[in-house]
Amino acid sequence: MKIRELLWGAARRRPRNLVRLFGWSFAEAAPSFVSGQAIAHALDDGFAAGRPVVGLGWLMLMAAAWLTAAIGARQVLLAIARIVEPFRDALLRHVVAGTLHRSATSGLRPDSAAVARLSRQVELARDSFAAVIAVSRSFLFSVAGVVLGVLTLTGSVLPLVLLPLVAGLALFSASLPAMARLQRRLILAEEGTASSVASMVDALRDVTACGAQDRVEAVVGRDVARQAGIATALARLTAVRTLSLAVGGWLPILLVLAATPALVRDGATAGVVLGTLTYVAQSLTPALGSLVQGVGVNGVRLVVALERILKTGARPAETSSPEATPTETPTATPTATTAAARRIGAPRGASLWLRGVTFAYGPGAEPVVSELTLSVPEGDHLAVVGPSGIGKSTVAALAAGILRPGDGQVLIGGVPVQALGRAALSRARVLIPQEAYVFRGTLRENLTYLATGRSSSGGSPEIGSLPDPALDRALDRAVDAVGMAHLAERIGGYEAPVDPSELSSGERQLIALTRAYLSPARLVLLDEATCHLDPAAEARAEEAFAARGGTLIVIAHRLTSALRARRVLVMDGVRARVGTHEEMIAGSPLYRDLMGRWEDPVAAGA
Incomplete structure (x- = not known):
């Protein structure tokens, strides 16, 4: 099963949960649209016009939007849980069924340590899947609110916001494959180090008695150094996340500030400029930061964990299973075997x-x-x-x-x-x-x-x-x-x-x-x-x-x-x-x- 099909199947297994998630996401994203409008109108139509009550009214509207967002955020978490918990249960069933099947067909006892490691991978996949859903959904609704809000204030500013955002996303997307490869290597290195240390601790008395401290230190040290090297390389690559955030989240603010004189000459008011900056600084930049951090860390972990689960938790190949074992000759194909089973019928x-x-x-x-x-x-x-x-x-x-x-x-x-x-x-x-x-x-x-x-x-x-x-x-x-x-x-x-x-x-x-x-x-x-x-x-x-x-x-x-x-x-x-x-x-x-x-x-x- 492909990872994309697995994730999409988990998301659409119960359409009602998706509908609930999207519905409450609108409520949670209310400040993304309301904040800039409220600031612009509070300044232009309220305080700058000598009508403080109107200005306070717009600020009260923004406060109500944040209260609505808080209620929506709670319901969003519950909706995400309704999606990821069945996903976790399905992964656990896959791991347990595959382990039991391999044990039954090989006659060997299940590797309890391997099962425990896979179970931890399942929990990691569940948490990462929830985080990816949360940040991706929040980013999409926030960007939609910002775009709609900026258009209602002054459409000429929209390219200054969207073009850097697209550039930052492209830079971040380009770094994801390398991050996934390093994250995969890091997980394997961590498991190797844990195994080496555990073996050393179990045999510590024998190691000391045999005078093998230097040799064991070299073996364990090599595993530790390998893990440290991979972690360092991954840390260097994560610097790209900071660069993509700077391009997509902070560059629009500089461009809007630099374009302010031209915007004022074209009739933009102080409230419109401040409202646009509010949209970018309060909604767009935090949403992009959450997306970069969430997908860059949790998304990569999710893909790596699912690869490990699907590979090591899978049953043996169909040709070695009782249902697909050749019935007459070693060269029989699984399809021929299934057809032969239908011809033979039930036991007599x-x-x-x-x-x-x-x-x-x-x-x-x-x-x-x-x-x-x-x-x-x-x-x-x-x-x-x-x-x-x-x-x-x-x-x-x-x-x-x-x-x-x-x-x-x-x-x-x-x-x-x-x-x-x-x-x-x-x-x-x-x-x-x-x-x-x-x-x-x-x-x-x-x-x-x-x-x-x-x-x-x-x-x-x-x-x-x-x-x-x-x-x-x-x-x-x-x-x-x-x-x-x-x-x-x-x-x-x-x-x-x-x-x-x-x-x-x-x-x-x-x-x-x-x-x-x-x-x-x-x-x-x-x-x-x-x-x-x-x-x-x-x-x-x-x-x-x-x-x-x-x-x-x-x-x-x-x-x-x-x-x-x-x-x-x-x-x-x-x-x-x-x-x-x-x-x-x-x-x-x-x-x-x-x-x-x-x-x-x-x-x-x-």
Whole structure:
């Protein structure tokens, strides 16, 4: 997305706010037109004519204009806030969505420091956008008021005002690209310096112990010197702002003063000359100064911040996303992939098939999964077991389409997950991770937000489209089946608000499990989703999903999950074996060892 389109879209998202902004801007700009007129008439028609009451009346009119401007200024700030706050929210959504998407597709944890830096850039962009709107709008209305006022006093003076103004604006505009480049370099240098200093502080004890003070001082000093040099260059360039202000704001005053004898000969009165100078000195020069300062600083910061946000907060290229991954060959284009997805249609059933899947976290890393071929027919109940860190969660993420295999293919219902759009994929499968997600809202909203629309097979309506009494009965059945009836009662019912911070990890897991139970997905993947439940609660939840229908894959936290499953997938390094519990006891030494270590304490307790 281009920066210009982003800013224009934010400004026109709600036209009513623009109308309100422009309306109150007229009120705020009232002194720009009234001040010169009031001074000229107060002098010529009032005090100079021996009528002080008339002169005071014109001055009172100018005071009223300033009072109106004060009221308008307050309303202008509120109108600007209505524009920039949604703009800020949209940028934050972009940053968070891009970070989460990169984390999900790469399998790496989000860089919290990078997210924090981008969040600061978002706040900087919001403040800069507000400042640019404020000064640009104020300048335009002030110039319009000055031009109209000068024309009503004496039109011959207008070139003396406008020509220097145009020259000053042109000089300022010419310096903006260089300012943007230096400002961009300065932001990067500031971040580099902060990173170097932070690393030095964290390792200060080791630096001292190793006698590496001189070397570290040189490295950090180089970053500081680079930042100082860029800041100095930017300071020199900002001198152009002062020159443009002098040309556009103060030169008109000198020209009007120099032309005063000629204006008087042409019939201009002292009030007209003083009113013209008032227009320039009181309205035009301050407005130009605010524009130069606001756009020269905040405008440049806004562009640089948005460039950083749009670049570093963006999702990976479309060719690496699940929606646009080639379906058959590496040379397939995103357009061809989308067309293939439309031809293939929705998954046919809830079977899962991994064909020669290999996955590694990063180029050159050892594969976590190597040439794994696995067929899970619809209606199957599979438990995945193995030592901690062996790659069980990676298999779950691959099966859910969250991770993309380096080689091989993953199919749900006979359809490659790469050919499924996000909506179709979410209707086909549901993945519950170890850390359950619960949001602030009612219990009903937490339980049913996946249960909307129609089923993935296009059949009967999902529970989200049922009338309220039927929906409550469906909720009751799910809550009772999974075993969270007591929790629902303690929270206060379906309409009660849920505060995630007040729930235990096990209670959050019960809510997430019930949500998955109510979803339309027929393929359910439980990635240690019951690890915070006691064994009895875990058994009840797994049995509920087994009786629900569809396909169930459980990344086992306790080996009792393997005893409840129809088949067991045993992961041993990059190898994997699948079969019934009896077959694994007979053929897998690792499985026998795991079961032996688990069963011995039970036998001893008996």
